[in-house]
Amino acid sequence: MSSSPKLDDTLRAAIIARPDAILEDRDLMHALIDANERSMGGNIVDLRGIAMDRLEARLDRLEDTHRSVIAAAYDNLAGTNIIHRAILRLLEPMEFEVFLRDLGGEVAEILRIDAIRLVLESNENGTEDPAISRLDSVLTVAEAGFVDRYISHGRPSQPRPVTLRQLQRGSDRLYGPAADWMRSEACLRLDFGAGRLPGLLVMGSEDPHQFTPQHGTDLLAFFAGVFERRMRLWLA
Template sequence: MDGSQGDMFGAPLEPSAVRRFLADNPDFIREDDGLLAELGLKVAGGNVVDFGPAALARVHAAHQREAEMRQLLEETARANFSAQAQTHGAVVDLLDARNHSDLAWRVDELARTRFGLAAGVIALESEGNPPAGWKHLVEGQVDMILDGPQRLARMGFAPTALGLFGETSDEVRSMAMVRMAIWEPSRQGLLAFASTDPEGFTPDMGSELVAFLARVVERTAERWPLL
């Protein structure tokens, strides 16, 4: 084997090199029956290389994969656009709240009507009673529900959070929960949403949109003092 052959077999072939070779040697494929058969090609009349069934099947399969991937990307884009549009609408609803009680009602209402969920809850760690409509938590309970003091959000099913959802807790199969810090000095709280679908919220889902809503709830709640 000479040096040029060694270089050819020692490094991967570039598609451009293969293309140049076939352009310079047009008879290479036509005269190699074994290669034609392996590629699923055949020579038609007039020395024209024609696609055989195997080659056509590969082309069709590649086209089908491309179409399915394009459809998946389009569906994902539509779902993301819809979720963002619903979130923006929810922000407007929250900003219209008149007091803490109204804010809690709006969180639950948008969860049910805008997002098709089982419930939406605002919870607060407090020694006394939290605002009307808010769920009461004892000190350290936010850390326990989120499974650690460093965690800002938790997606999926958390048995320790079922008590947040009251009468609907028996139907809850997954949750989305984000830590909040409200007022100065800050009070630990949670914005939590519940779904009856086990796949409604899963641990591999991003929590960005829920966290965005939590920041809106924080800022809105701080309009009024905690009595």
């Protein structure tokens, strides 16, 4: 007659009916392995248990990586949807002033940024134009060469289509009273076609982590491409 305690008949029948349930229960498997190690004594090394611990640690790392990939995919999808909504809003206005006001209003809200500024280079002093004065909250007219200097901070370099960077504070010329609060920005260089000076679209944020050099720029480059083509219609 065995001295080992007998399992309850109902529990024993349930285990026999579904042994896979034990294998899939991590806590239960740990308890069984620990009981087996105790029964073997302290002088025996259970290589199977060690191997299982390592495999379990590797599985945990794979699951963490999987969750990170899924989260990144959702973030990218959300970012794509935001850019698409902003572009559709850009395409609605039929007048230039409305277009720029929407840029600084609803488009900025869709993009979840705190400030957006359009810089147009000019060889002439256009600041006296009443239309420009009415739109100075979103539009800045600058001298030729300003765009590349602003993007590169005056250092010799090849300007990139999109530059992301963190700030100690923003530019007074572009952000005005809000300059003290800007902590990161995206600079989108605009090409208006042959024979035209370049432009610049600057997106500013009070969040220092919204625009950093580690972020991808594909979506912003796409937004800039649509924006500059829309601008060519107004500048024609």
